[in-house]
Amino acid sequence: MATEVATPVAAPHAPLTPTTPAGAGLIKPGYDPALTNEDLAPLRKQTWTSYNVFAFWMSDVHSVGGYVTAGSLFALGIASWQVLVALVVGILIVQVFANLVAKPSQRTGVPYPVINRAVFGVLGANVPAIIRGLIAMAWYGVQTFLAAQSLNIVFLKFIPGAAALLEPSFLGLNALGWISYAVLWVAQGALFWMGMDAIRKFIDWAGPAVYVVMIALAVYLVATAGIGNISLTLSVGAPMSFGASIPVMLSAIALVVSYFSGPMLNFGDFSRYGRSFAAVKRGNMLGLPVNFLFFSILTVLCASATVPVFGKLITDPIETVQAIGAPFAILLGGLTFVTATVGINIVANFISPAFDFSNVAPRRISWRMGGMIAAVGSVLLTPWNWYGNDQAILYTLGVLGALIGPLFGILIAGYYIVGKQRVAVDDMYSKDPAGRYWYRKGFNPNAIWTLVTTGAVSVASAVLPPALGVVPWLSSYSWFIGCGLGLVVFWALERRSPAMPLLDADDPTVDDGAALGRA
Template sequence: VGELPMSGHSNASPVIAVPDADPRLYNHDLAPAAPAARSWGVFSIFAMWMSDVHSVGGYTFAASLFFLGLTGWEVLLAMAIGITAVYFLMNLIGRPSLKYGTPFPVVARMAFGVMGANIAAGLRGIVGIVWYGVQTYFASKAVQVLVLTFNPGAEAWTHSSFVGLSALGWACFLFMWLFQLLIFLNGMETIRKFIDFCGPAVYVVMFALAIWILTQTGTSSLSLQLGPPVEGSALGHMAGAAMLIVAYFAALLLNFGDFSRFAKDERAMKVGNFLGLPVNFIVFAIITVIVTAGTVKVFGEAIMDPVSIVERIGNPIVVALGSITFIVATMGINIVANFVSPAYDISNLYPEKIDFRLGGLITSILSVIVCPWIFVSSPQAITVFVSIFGAALGPMFGIMVADYYLVKRQHIVVDDLYTMSPKGSLHFQNGWNARALLALAGSAAVSIGLSLAGAYGAITNVGDWGWLIGACLGALLYMALMRGREAASPSRAVA
């Protein structure tokens, strides 16, 4: 086994060659990353989380927590508990990829089998594709604000409509779609350099916005409680808020391994995660609530869209700076949460013909076919989508963590991740682990049911716990079903 710097990939990372790997399971992008490819230090992991959190969606989510009716300190405590839980869970899911250098769909083979992993990767890929389109659309709205600010005559292009978008809307959307694609298709090293820039850039603008708000309002009149006081136990609402934070990171709680595989070592991953999750998330939330609370005094209403805030300031330079920054921020989260995972997931379906770049191109094309502007205009469509697909992410996490830590005891035969041989420890039944798929189906049905019931008001509060219930149930069902099957021998495992 040795490093293999594959030719034909201008920005490809060195990989560890796997002897006799089956072409149905192996290509350069799915192969274990070699030590020479482990270039992500503490700052790069930290910047990755800044790119994920510092988005328009992240801003809105953070601000919404202060409308739950809790006091500011109660919200901050709930945030600290929720994001600390996310930190430990990320370390759990990131460790197998860090150890073996493999992306999420290959790690999924450990539990679901070398072919069954396509089910897990496919579900995660669908979530990523849809949200990739949605985030691209949100970024295109910021581009449209920019265009109209500096060219008011372009307003004439907003009156037509084709498949739900005006001519200007289409132009801005396609611009963002192509701009992102050109950056993303250059490979993971270019992606690392880009997200090293994205997160810090947003912080500069957010701090500037907070300072401007404070100069307009002063500090004495700001309140961190933006909603009416809650009825009943505050502890219950705090626990619900903490679980909302865990659910917010549900997608990356599956595919964080796509990034941790490039970390220099476990310390870089853990320290980067600590700075990027508990520290960064809480600081960003505090800035967010200061700005949102200040808009009540400055504009007469709470505005949770930062693009709308800079637009209302009215200064063309401020509008340009703010719009460009949030365009960059949206691109950052699109890389981290919505592009890398589907690119790997689609590549995993047909490794012989589809590499990371082609998988990314397919992701981009499908994100347009979804017509995200129509999707986000329908609350019912979002509810059904999140309930069906998002609720399955928790059970998958539970199954994969239980398998790696409790069934396989952190020992995997690396070659077996890439073989269709019946002698392989991950072959199961023709490459499918029926026990894992049964555990996924059963636990996902419960998780989806809770999510739908909560979304449509049949039950209250329990829906917020859908991810945790699904993850625990998935792990317990999987452990029960796997109890009679001996774990693979670690004698050939690579440490």
């Protein structure tokens, strides 16, 4: 059996000492302080194994949102085997894209906003960083609110007087909601403040813990309902013809990809810690197709069993736990889904803005400070007031989310097609006008123009169809439209007016991701 060797980053690293924090970045002489801090610099040591990456994806899948999304796919009116095919195709697409975005960060040891400097310019990279950071900040508030709903159930069951707190309201949220939100806000902030190693340990534990409870819930519900009453198809009414089911299958595939588009875009924030790209790919394989399919099957088993057990279809796990009624079930289930939602919130919506906002002003904003900016901002956005409003989400998060596709396409085109997988790591920390990534006053005009033009098309495809009531199916594919256009337009602009440098693979300051034996 071959021994796995950690992938070296391009720049030589200083030796580790007992006082060196694991995962801390190495700031080399010559790095501009306006572009550098210990959190953004190339890692001294990359230690994450395949299991750590697997656990990351478990945390991203195991949530109330993941449960509802997976269950909804089985209620689209198509046969269960067609749903499974759509799940497989969709999650395999996610796996391929996750591998693509993982490689540049794992190879160089830098987070998502920094690797973007090679494509957008050392200052232009702040544009995608701010966009991704704002999206994550908003969803951080939403996920914390959803987790608070689970905690409310526990309080109401075990503290009878808690019901009196449902009446007083401030800024649209009742007193009990504020208490639950505050408890989770502080708990998540404390975990985040402890650093990436503590977060890694938490997600390593949280993913399997959620599975234990999910399996127990499925066994209980199926045993109570009777195996003969379980169906993998949750839809009602006459089944669709094969021809009519094809567009629905395609929509299901698009839904799976869109669900993962946020964490997929900034997956480099995590893959940078991988000890090798091979380890990251194995973790992605276990965490995406294997994990997602198993979780989806557990979800549909639980949802299907609610019909004979409770007399109605319940696709919300919080409501399912409430319906069981037993104090132990409510306590265990409530805390489990709190844990699950905290897991996805930390990995998908806390770490991303921490790096993104730190990238804007590294001297003044550390990784921890960037995360706390997002945490405070999530409260100021009062997500409970607009989360249930489809129009509000469409014109805010819908617009921002539509930009994820172009950002992904530009990064992939820049790294793989134009840049030939070669990155001058040290130049990503230089504001020298002669630097390789200074471009035009720190901005690559090709990348900016691509984002503006293709972003406008992507936003239009996401917002206009539901707003105008025409070709409503088009909005399901806004990510694909934006990604494809971003890739093609950026590549075309770079061919017409090259801006990205042509790097020599033999240059010792250049990391060559295409080198044989190093991928």
